[in-house]
Amino acid sequence: VTRTAPSSIAENRHAVLDRIATAARAAERKADDIALVAVSKQQPQEKIDAMLATGQRVFGENRVQEAMGRWDEGRRQGVELRLIGPLQSNKAREAVALFDVIETVDREKLAAVLAEEMARSGRIVRLYVQVNTGEEPQKAGVSPGEADGFIATCRERYGLAIEGLMCIPPEAEPAGLHFALLRKIAERNGAAKLSMGMSGDYETAVRFGATSVRVGTALFGAR
């Protein structure tokens, strides 16, 4: 049995949940306060179905089109789907129809279109603001310096309830610094949720207060 075979999916999930629980205990937190988001992007359907069979119910996707093809009505039953990749305004309608959570709100145009689309459809999607904590030019997200103003704009001008913040730290830097920064921004803006931590650093993220971790490779194997 290889680490990536469908039969090992349950073992992988068990191991990740175990590590989350251990990290939570060390930080004097409750493991139940940390949601495991299984990042299913680019994974074969058989592995995703194996993951569903384990009881995993929260999944992350980074592309609207790909997610639409994969998560038909049947598969979506009882599943919480999160968009963790960049969203173009012209895909907002599809995104609001498909996702329960959008974690990548990062510009006013998108905030406006999401507000409009939620009003039109009557569907409420939970929203996170993505912060580019490392200020990397190639990465999406508002810069840390713009975050307070942007969150206020989302709330006051567009009536959006910003539930939390999300970040993807630079690969070459200690993730903890970025997690701490995201937490500080969230605290001063009254954003309760923190989406941070991936396969390589989710235990660190738990120590720094993550309320959800986005794990792909460690659950499904390489993409």
Ligand SMILES: *Cc1c(COP(=O)(O)O)cnc(C)c1O
């Ligand atoms: C792909 C992806 C992940 C998962 O990454 P792994 O290293 O495979 O765990 C998490 N967050 C975002 C935003 C991603 O695009």
